[in-house]
Amino acid sequence: MTVKLYRCITPTDRLCACGKVHRGLVEVGIDVDVERVPLSSKPGKRPEIVKLTGQPRVPVIVEADGTATHDSKTIVVGIKAGQVQG
Ligand SMILES: N[C@@H](CCC(=O)N[C@@H](CS)C(=O)NCC(=O)O)C(=O)O
Secondary structure, eight states: OEEEEEEOSOSOSSSSHHHHHHHHHHHTTOEEEEEEOOSOOOGGGOHHHHHHHSSOOSOEEEOTTOOEEEOHHHHHHHHHTTOOOO
């Protein structure tokens, strides 16, 4: 199972919303394909994220079926409920 995770450039999984999601995916055994996005969340700096979710913030996950989800709380709830598919 592989999930694509768009996340910030923070180099640890301990500090931010992106790290929280990364840890959550790893903890349930989902393989993560990580892509780091530019620091600025100005929409022009993250066009791929805006195209996927209609907003510029990360974390964003994309599941095997193409479903894209943003907001760390929403994503973590889905992981814990077993609803995130690689
Ligand atoms: N409420 C959002 C916050 C996401 C968030 O603040 N993400 C940071 C990276 S960890 C970001 O995109 N920061 C850039 C900015 O807001 O300018 C969530 O929990 O997903």
